[in-house]
Structures are given as C-alpha cells and as structure tokens.
Amino acid sequence: MVRFTDGGGDDTAAAASDLAPVIDLFPASSASSASSASPSSLVDTRSEDEACEAAENQLLRKLRSRSLSVAEARAVLRDHEISEHHVEELIEKFERLSYLDDTVLAEHLVYMGAERKGQGRGAIAQTLSKRGIARDLAEEVLSTLGDDEAERALEFARSRASRMSSLENDVALRRLHGQLARRGFGGHVAMTAARTALDELRRASSGVRFS
Template identity: 60%
Template sequence: MATDSVEASENIELAEKSLLKRLRTRSLSVSEARGLLREYDLDPAATDHVLATMEEYGYLDDAALAEQLVHAGVDRKGQGRQVIAQTLAKRGIPRDVADAALAAMPDDDLERALEFARGKARSLRSVDRDTALRRLTGQLARRGYGGAVAMTAARTALDESPGGSSGVRFR
C-alpha cells in the first residue's frame, strides 16, 4: 500500500512540474490546466489540490487571463467583441468572468472597425464598389464586428478612399 501512495505522490509531482513548465510559456485558464492534468490520471482530490495550489501562487487566474485576452484582441489584433467572446469561451474562461472582462472593454467597435476598413479599402480600389463592399464587410465580420457595424465601417471607408472606383473597369 505504501508504494501506491509513493507512486501517487510522484505522479502529482510530475503533473505539477509539467503544468509549471507549460505556464512558463503560456498563460492557461483553470479549465485548460485541468485538461492538462487529466493526462496524469490523478484522482479528483489531487487535481483540485494542484489547481488550488497554482491559483494560490497566482499562476492560474482566469480574471487576469480574460483581461489579457481582451487587451490583445482590442489593442493588438483589432478584433470585435464577438471574436473576443469566442476566444474567451474557447479558452475555458467561466461565463461570469468573461462577461466582466467584456464589460470593461471599450465601446469603440465602430472606430476600430473603421480604422481596419480604411487600411483595407486602399487595396480594393481595383474592384467595383459592390465587390469591395462585400469583401470588406466579410473581412470585418470575420474579425468579430456585427453586421451593422461592419457595413457602416465598410461604406464609410470606401466613401473616404481616395481614387475610389467608379464601378466601371476597362481592360
């Protein structure tokens, strides 16, 4: 019986080391950490103990991770609220924590969408307006901007674009 507890203890230690190694390279949600620990066949009490220890030391913090993901989505990637919400859900952030992080998000979807659309509108000068509008709206939708925001930003950017196409192309 003693060898079983020694083996379990070694397994817990190995799981902790593996989790710490992963946390050095990438922040994980509690859900993702739990998934990683499943590979070590720990009993539920041992898994909960390891997760509680990591949370106590501050290595696992869903609220901080949610804030990081919102910041990255907004500032670095220019994503809309929908894509950021999907990212939070995919990473296993609890709904209440995700909602709190999204509520703290600046309400400037239209400005960010317009900034992105202005940059892309220049590359769409060679196609007619309907095609450019369709492509630009699609790109904005894939970035997580809602239909009305995407359409408004695309139209505004195309209207502002210098040397916009008249809709007629000759070759």
C-alpha cells in the same frame, strides 16, 4: 481433582484434557497478510505521489511558455490520470501562488484582441470561450471595452480598403464586410464601417473603379 499415576495412560490423558486450550495470538495467515499488504500500500502511495509530481512539473513547464486558464490547467493535470482530489489541490495551490488567474488572463485576452488585433466583441468573446473563461467573467471583462466598437471597425476597414482599389464597389463592399465580420464585428457595425472606408477611398483616389 486430577489423579496422576506412574504408568496409567488413561489418567495422563484425563489430566491433559482438563488443561486450558492454547490460543494462537498471532495466526500465521494474519501475519502473512499484514506483511504482504504493507509494501503494496507503500508502492501505491509512492506511485500516486510520483504521478502528482509529474503532473505538477508539466503544468509548470506549460505556464513558463504561456498563460493558462484554470480549465486548461485542469486538462493538463487530468492527462496524468491522478485523482480529482489531487487535481483540485494542485489547482488551489497554483491559484494561491498566482500562477493561475482567470481574471488577469481574460483582461489580457480582451486587450490583445481589441488593441493589438483590432477584433470586434464577437471574436474576443469567442476567444475567451475557447480558453475556458467562465461566461459571467467574460461578460464582465468585455464590458470594459466601452463604446468604441464602431471606431475599431472603421480603423480596420480603412486599413484594408486600399487593397480593393481595383474591385467593383459591390465586390469590394462584400469582401470588406466579410473581413470585418470574421473579426467579430456585428452586422450593422461591419457594414457601416465598410461603406465609410470605401466612400473615403473613392473620394481620395480617382483610380478606384466604382459603379
């Protein structure tokens, strides 16, 4: 039992020592730490959200001017240094909205190469690869070209043969074969088309000098 007296300092000290210690439930250091972490966390979150928004807007602008493959779209987004998780989220969103579709793009590139540009399978395959189209998808779409490679090569050769009317046969053949090869036609197909086109030109025009 604690004794209190009117003037005894020792008794007062003894009583104080028997009291339970006071515990600070909110230490100053912890409070200041929590308050300082919160604004910083908000700033970081806001900065990443802004970066994602900027990346998305830039991708939209690019898609308004030309179609992009998924690989090309990823490259655009990664330029903004956003996390890979956010990159994939945006890719999935754009695919869901049909803004990105590698199958549609591959079919368009094959059509443009074959029908509009008169290119051979090799050149079209190279274009698909450069645009980031997966090999299995590229092969699947290229299989739709059918067996008209020789016809397209001959059509191109005929369109160029008349420009070589002043050349010796060997020179004309070599140049025409080179042009066909650069357009992606295989060696045998290119040579056959070049010879056929030049033979037709020789029979049709007596002004061509062939040796």
